[in-house]
Amino acid sequence: METDIPGFLLSVYQHLGVKYPKFYKMDNLAKLGWLATEVLLKDFDKAKYQPTDIGVVLTNAGSSLDADKRYYESVQDIASPALFVYTLPNIVIGEICIRHHFKGENAFYIFDGFNADFVNNYVSILLETGQLQACICGWVEMAATGYKAVLFLVEKDKKENAILFDAAGIEKRFIAVGFNQR
Amino acid sequence: MKKVYLVADNITSPLGATTAQNFEHLVNDVTGVRQHNDKAISDERFFASLFEKGYFQTDKCWTKFEHLVIASLTEILYGVDKNISDKKTVLIISTTKGNISLLETEEPSPELDARIALHTSAKKIARHFGFVNEPLVISHACISGLAAMITGMRLIQSGQYDHVVVAGADVISKFVLSGFQSFQAVSPGLCKPFDANRDGINLGEGAATVILSAEKTDGETIELASGAVSNDANHISGPSRTGEELYFAIDKTMKGAGLQAGDIDFISAHGTATIYNDEMEAKAVTLAGLQDVPLNSLKGFYGHTLGASGLIEAIVSAQSLKQNIIIPTKGFSKQGDANRVNVCSQLISKPLNSCLKIASGFGGCNAAIILTKSQQDIS
Structure with a gap:
């Protein structure tokens, strides 16, 4: 069954009840990552950190291919700068950073599937070496066949109800989330 | 470490x-x-x-x-x-x-x-x-x-x-x-x-x-002493107005390498030749107190090679350290009035030990690394 992805993203945005006009300009991948982060950070007290102490490390398999195809369709007519800017996977990180004022380390990696070992290992290095105090990390995919976002908030200080950040734990949670087919 | x-x-x-x-x-x-x-x-x-x-x-x-x-x-x-x-x-x-x-x-x-x-x-x-x-x-x-x-x-x-x-x-x-x-x-x-x-x-x-x-080779070797990444959190396609976030990455990577402004012998800038990128970089370099350090951009030789550019320019910088030669900025001839930095316009031959390499891109991202001659080689 064909799902209306823009319609779905818009309904989540409306459900959250936030006002953020920039949302409408974003491509589907940025919208998906942005919305997932809104939910993830609902109770996050970012004020206890410096902006440069909070980072974002995201991964997916398809890079920005969804936006790439839309942009290249526009090239046949008049190339659209508004579409071109989204033809980079790290733009979703930029949108998240603008929204939440995060200025720390950021990186976008491509894997054929969720690489829990790498995400766990690399984010742990960033926290342990003091590059970051908190990090949003995980997977944001917007593919021709469907979409999926699984994000984690990792902090150095243990909070109530927090679970240990390890590869097996994030892998399990990643698998528990289905791939929403188009 | x-x-x-x-x-x-x-x-x-x-x-x-x-x-x-x-x-x-x-x-x-x-x-x-x-x-x-x-x-x-x-x-x-x-x-x-x-x-x-x-x-x-x-x-x-x-x-x-x-x-x-x-x-x-x-x-x-x-x-x-x-x-x-x-x-x-x-x-x-x-x-x-x-x-x-x-x-x-x-x-x-x-x-x-x-x-x-x-x-x-x-x-x-x-x-x-x-x-x-x-x-x-x-x-x-x-x-x-x-x-x-x-x-x-x-x-x-x-x-x-x-x-x-x-x-x-x-x-x-x-x-x-x-x-x-x-x-x-x-x-x-x-x-x-x-x-x-x-x-x-x-x-x-x-x-x-x-x-x-992790293993040093024989002879003079260049060390990747430190590196840092930051985000402007300002605009997805326009650089920071102040250069503060690139400066943050520069400052962090210099501290990571244990170097001060006076220790940097040259800067390999991103220098895309757009109005806003170069201005932002000049501001960041000035915030770091590096405005008098010779700075080059290699875009006049290679153009912007996107995902290869940071690597190409870091390798050229490493070669500059080894040969004690700073490559000039091809295409540069006239310094603007605002945000003056020391743009290298002619080949400079002098003893070199440390280089700062910087880059910035869409999505508000900035990166900085320090390359140095391995300390054993200097002493």
């Missing part, structure tokens, strides 16, 4: 197939940028640094992007034992758009999507050379090359790997050029980094590879 050394490098560009060939051309003021008239890429004539047609072409087995990465890796790995199949060795690939030109020539299909995917290329290439670990791909706009080096450095420092092979490449096709044209960001002539009359970028093709290792 473990030290990380640059033990081998390659630049494959229109200027040559080895680092030595490339550096020789830079010293002799030879650029790869020229005017092209290629309707497959652009209806209008444009300036760019491109490989000769037919030099690297998509075939049944490899895409043009993959051919470029393979050429760079082959040259660097030729005849030397770099423990490629060791469990403590990993390949990192840096690119912004990889195989995207296939969208222009191939029929849409799920198979095409899979062929374009960067992990497909990375795995094919890793298998071809005999790497045993799953390769990493970083695609982080114009800081991809530096971000890949920083990732590699951290993976060595943490002890997970002993050797990290970092390879980057990008190809210029209609997709990429039309995008920069749509932003009105392409110069109608040769680009003029940091010049008062700068009017946009030239694009370029290229590949580069550097091998990072």
Whole structure:
């Protein structure tokens, strides 16, 4: 069954009840990552950190291919700068950073599937070496066949109800989330 | 913390197939940028640094992007034992758009999507050379090359790997050029980094590879002393108005290397020759107290090679340290009034120990690394 992805993203945005006009300009991948982060950070007290102490490390398999195809369709007519800017996977990180004022380390990696070992290992290095105090990390995919976002908030200080950040734990949670087919 | 050394490098560009060939051309003021008239890429004539047609072409087995990465890796790995199949060795690939030109020539299909995917290329290439670990791909706009080096450095420092092979490449096709044209960001002539009359970028093709290792080689070796990444959190396609966030990355990487402003002998800037990028970089460099340190941009020689640019420019900078030569900024002739920095306009020969390399890109990302001559070599 064909799902209306823009319609779905818009309904989540409306459900959250936030006002953020920039949302409408974003491509589907940025919208998906942005919305997932809104939910993830609902109770996050970012004020206890410096902006440069909070980072974002995201991964997916398809890079920005969804936006790439839309942009290249526009090239046949008049190339659209508004579409071109989204033809980079790290733009979703930029949108998240603008929204939440995060200025720390950021990186976008491509894997054929969720690489829990790498995400766990690399984010742990960033926290342990003091590059970051908190990090949003995980997977944001917007593919021709469907979409999926699984994000984690990792902090150095243990909070109530927090679970240990390890590869097996994030892998399990990643698998528990289905791939929403188009 | 473990030290990380640059033990081998390659630049494959229109200027040559080895680092030595490339550096020789830079010293002799030879650029790869020229005017092209290629309707497959652009209806209008444009300036760019491109490989000769037919030099690297998509075939049944490899895409043009993959051919470029393979050429760079082959040259660097030729005849030397770099423990490629060791469990403590990993390949990192840096690119912004990889195989995207296939969208222009191939029929849409799920198979095409899979062929374009960067992990497909990375795995094919890793298998071809005999790497045993799953390769990493970083695609982080114009800081991809530096971000890949920083990732590699951290993976060595943490002890997970002993050797990290970092390879980057990008190809210029209609997709990429039309995008920069749509932003009105392409110069109608040769680009003029940091010049008062700068009017946009030239694009370029290229590949580069550097091998990072925990083991120092004999002779003079360049060390990747530290690196940092930051985000502007300001605008997705325009740089920070203040340069504060790039400054933060510069400051952090200098502190990480234990260096002060007076220790930096030259700066290799991103210097795309757009009004806003160069102005932002100049502000950040000034905030760091580095406004008098000789600074260059290599975009007048290579154009902007996107995912390869950070690697190409870091390798040239390492070569500059070894040969004690700072390459001038081709295209620069007239200093603007605002945000004066010490743009290097003529070849400088003097003893060099440390270099700061910076880059910034779409999505508000900034990166900085410090390269130094290994301390043992200096003393």
